Amino acid sequence: MTQTSSNKNRPPSTVRRRIVALAGGVGGAKLAQGLAQILPPEDLTVIVNTGDDFEHLGLYICPDLDTVCYTLAGLANPETGWGRVDETWNVIANVERLGGPSWFRLGDQDIATHLERTRRLKGGQPLSQITKDFCKAWDVKHTILPMSDSPVRTMVDTDEGELAFQEYFVHRRCEPKVKGFRFDGVEVAEPAIGVREALDSADAIVICPSNPWVSVDPILATLTPSPLSLRERGWGEGKPVIAVSPIIGGKTVKGPAAKMYAELGIEPSALAVARHYRNILTGFVLDHTDSKMENEIQTLKIETLVTNTLMNHLTDRARLAHDVLHFIGSL
Numbered sequence: 001m002t003q004t005s006s007n008k009n010r011p012p013s014t015v016r017r018r019i020v021a022l023a024g025g026v027g028g029a030k031l032a033q034g035l036a037q038i039l040p041p042e043d044l045t046v047i048v049n050t051g052d053d054f055e056h057l058g059l060y061i062c063p064d065l066d067t068v069c070y071t072l073a074g075l076a077n078p079e080t081g082w083g084r085v086d087e088t089w090n091v092i093a094n095v096e097r098l099g100g101p102s103w104f105r106l107g108d109q110d111i112a113t114h115l116e117r118t119r120r121l122k123g124g125q126p127l128s129q130i131t132k133d134f135c136k137a138w139d140v141k142h143t144i145l146p147m148s149d150s151p152v153r154t155m156v157d158t159d160e161g162e163l164a165f166q167e168y169f170v171h172r173r174c175e176p177k178v179k180g181f182r183f184d185g186v187e188v189a190e191p192a193i194g195v196r197e198a199l200d201s202a203d204a205i206v207i208c209p210s211n212p213w214v215s216v217d218p219i220l221a222t223l224t225p226s227p228l229s230l231r232e233r234g235w236g237e238g239k240p241v242i243a244v245s246p247i248i249g250g251k252t253v254k255g256p257a258a259k260m261y262a263e264l265g266i267e268p269s270a271l272a273v274a275r276h277y278r279n280i281l282t283g284f285v286l287d288h289t290d291s292k293m294e295n296e297i298q299t300l301k302i303e304t305l306v307t308n309t310l311m312n313h314l315t316d317r318a319r320l321a322h323d324v325l326h327f328i329g330s331l
Ligand code: GDP
Pocket: 023, 024, 025, 026, 027, 028, 029, 030, 064, 067, 209, 210, 211, 212, 215, 244, 245, 246, 247, 248, 251, 252, 253, 254, 255, 256, 257, 258, 309, 310, 311, 312
């Protein structure tokens, strides 16, 4: 029995082994955790969006990076998908009592991460090194890298003017209507230490089911000045790039991606996501619910896999990761 299930978790022999996964927070962390259940540490690097990072209460906060790290460490809150399990909220409650800002909920254990990261950043250490050391302390075996060691800030153009990402996302609860996005600092930001090497030695790149506009686009924009030139740079040529749709049945599982598509005048769907990445994709994974879109996606010269893409439990994450690896092996 045990033998059978561990065999099941082994990557199929046809699979190209080294995977780089591009991830935002919640959706990205789920698939990254599935891949981490199957691939040995040397075969998986997760490159995480830092466009959501911001400074708050004097602390340097990396929401997506922490979500991926906590998830792979088994420390994430299973209810929310972000923050820590068994969390307490004494610090933020006392900040609120003193009249300070409490709209961004920070748990006590989580604050320790931000305090120590801020101290080390102020001492001049790069974010990638700090992340590596934190992962070691949390016993995360796979490599997690921020997309850049330099600040890149996602700015949201809305009907109420331009807003910093967390101001739009958390403080304003995504209420203002989206008109576009800008990644401040991307022109000068280099990929973080280790990112280029991971991409060069990867056999395939997996774009996790993260928000295309504000989780994946900032990573793509940081990795290359023009996302459209990725294929020209050799991505997708002998190195498959596959994406998993974060949109199922026209809706997001969580978060504002579908709302953003609609406000930008695009009908939210798996097809819209495939079109979004069409210049870099070799393969696209969509849910059974959206199987009627398969043919149209194939006309974009993108291979398709239709499977169950909802990851409610740990076993769903491993199963989807397994399907993705098989798909890559077949390309
Ligand atoms: P954020 O930065 O925390 O918003 O996280 P991401 O950008 O990584 O993830 C948000 C996206 O993940 C949303 O568009 C969700 O629809 C998607 N998502 C969350 N859970 C799942 C899931 O189980 N399956 C799929 N296919 N997408 C998911």
